[in-house]
Amino acid sequence: MSTTTELPETTLLRFATAGSVDDGKSTLVGRLLHDSKSILTDQLEAVERASASRGQETPDLALLTDGLRAEREQGITIDVAYRYFATPKRRFILADTPGHVQYTRNMVTGASTAELTVILIDARNGVVEQTRRHAALAALLRVPHVVLAVNKMDLVDYQESVFAAIAEEFTAYALELGVPEITAIPISALAGDNVVDPSANMDWYGGPTFLEHLETVPVAHDLSHCHARLPVQYVIRPQTAEHPDYRGYAGQIAAGSFRVGESVTVLPSGHASRIAGIDLLGKPVDIAWTTQSVTVLLEDDIDISRGDLIVPSKDAPPTTQDVEATVCHVADAPLTVGHRVLLKHGTRTVKAIVKDIPSRLTLDDLSLHPHPGQLVANDIGRVKIRTAEPLPVDSYADSRRTGSFILIDPNDGTTLTAGMVGESFASPEPVKDVAEDDGWDF
Template sequence: MNATPTDTGAAVTAGMDLLRFATAGSVDDGKSTLIGRLLLDSKAIFEDQLEAVEATSLSKGFDYTDLALLTDGLRSEREQGITIDVAYRYFATPNRKFIIADTPGHVQYTRNMVTGASTADLGLVLVDARQGLTEQSRRHAVILSLLRVPHLVLAVNKMDLVDFSEEIYNKIHAEFTQFATKLNIPDLQVIPISALQGDNVVTRSENMDWYSGPTLMHHLEHVHVASDRDLIDARFPVQYVVRPKSDEHHDYRGYGGQVAGGVLKPGDEVVVLPSGMTSKIAGIDLFDRELTEAYPPMSVTVRLEDDVDVSRGDMIARIRNAPKPSQDIDAMICWMTTAPLKPRQKLAIKHTTRTGRALVKDIQYRLDINTLHRDLESNELGVNEIGRVQLRTTIPLLCDPYSQNRATGSFILIDEATGATVGAGMVNSGN
């Protein structure tokens, strides 16, 4: 869950405003068409791509351009009409840059959705106006809530097929708002759209003059995400010790990594964990220049005033506000492989830049993500299931609760025999 497809730190440092959002929807809700519409109307499609899609649509006998062809890249996805794997799409407007994590909606691909949504600032859930809320719609909202995605948009799609009915929109709006009260969703926006015709996607719909809220694109461009990250608790997991071999910089020693929380400034008193050695920040470097401060998710090199022992896997934090090293981890885990997770199982664990081994002490319950029921009798987790698990690690981890910091509150579990990622975890607490 710590892996990301692009260096957002570099984007932030370059002064770009970046929004990551994950999409989810049931089969035929029009998710791929919506993404195609966003790409097309934001001028992110090359002319030859559009011509190819138009030609394919014509050959199929469609009297419209099938925008889903722009996004369903895998042949098996196109043949089945479903999205299987997470696909990342990139586009920009004059106001903001975007990374779309196009996630699958099927229950058997829950692990894929968890992966795509784990780094998202916003979750976009599509529902078909004709079908209303489905079990899958509720499940997607539950997963986004578990992953602490701070902003949620419910896009009521295919309004053109229900004659742009305000009554149907209001019914779905009320039903979902009521359901969302059970979840941790700080910011919810419900928008009626027609992805096929473009109503309320980028331009306002003349067919729904009863709707006074923002278009989808306007909301994506203006939703405030800068304050969503933890800017209080300074966290800097060390990824690499920088020691240039050139004569010019032979005395240089810095620590490279991505800021996971708080704001770092030269002169700050810091502690290096788990050793407990203290020092002050001498400088913060980016390429060929020094910075006056660094904040999430910037990737920088930190220099310390003292020559203390620091290596990959250590964490630099403030002296009076440091995470407590813990080997007993209480977490929610999404299990991602066919062989079930069982007590006494041993796995490798990777948390930020730190790697160790973990023993499964106990499985407290399995969570039914459709009903939020806790199955206390379950003593294992199957593929795509989520449950609360107690772990004991061989090395102390420097965790924060996931609700406080998604970067330092998440980890992955790895099968030591195959090297495959088999679980993704969200820390409840450490002891």
């Protein structure tokens, strides 16, 4: 059996871009991919042809991410465009998100799994309303790192005073929201200043380039303070002569680490056992950690099925049927008080009822609208949900993986809402519970 106990350094960074329309997000992404030599020849040739057909003399690097026809025709980003690239120092998953307020749900989708969010600002315009919206969303989603990229510095003559004023205003606002870390970088995505290579036009700036920061920002999980969680996805019973009694519980570790010999509890049943073995890629190991897909064997033969959660016995979350959360509504149809839904948490899906919508957040000024009665597409609000079965939920502040969930339309499977357990802004007093009927009483 392997005795490996050292955890490898994280080599993957997930990051998202956000900003107002025409701030240059797609151009920045295109410049990053181009100057870091992460574009295939045929991709670059396709962009050159598309640019030439529009009468442009130089390649429009924004077309590397704006792939939808509607995006190219309107010159805006609509959908979340994912790009995968790598440098000798790190691998990256990039989500280029829309800037329009009506695509807030797309920005939430792209940033929900990000470890870093890039918020672009046009140096000519400074901090605007949409900048404040995106800072609020980054804080709400608890993105660990935020980069303020002050773009189009070439259009303000590369003035240090312009950059310093914008960085000071944004940093003060973001810190009030609770953004934990902010790094400000002056750039020109169109000209390439401080994107991959240092700018000769801004010798007053002594910090890292945009790519240097992406390559060096720490994103390793601190497993000593991370709640270990393994949602069971599949029960493996091979029934072979070689392994007649094999019973393994397979899934991807959502957080923390597990060791052979560790005492664990299965939720929501509460049955306890001890880890007898861990199989990783068909081989036994002593320890496994976050994002690894493993099969865990237990000393005791207990009833475990898909949707159960294996956790350390000393660190088991409480189970509850009453979930309070902040949500972003992503469906076109509204979410209403009394709405019958399915709630998917990890690998478990249960029936649920929306008992109350205490408030809706107005991103323009971060004010609250009490008891709106419903949430429509792109709305962010507080909800109270009653589930048919108890769920072992963490606070989103403790775990972005096991502290999140989605609400699903039981009729057609449409994703309605993305939720963060326990996340809150000040909310008014709740209204009286709605009646329970239609066979969804619990």
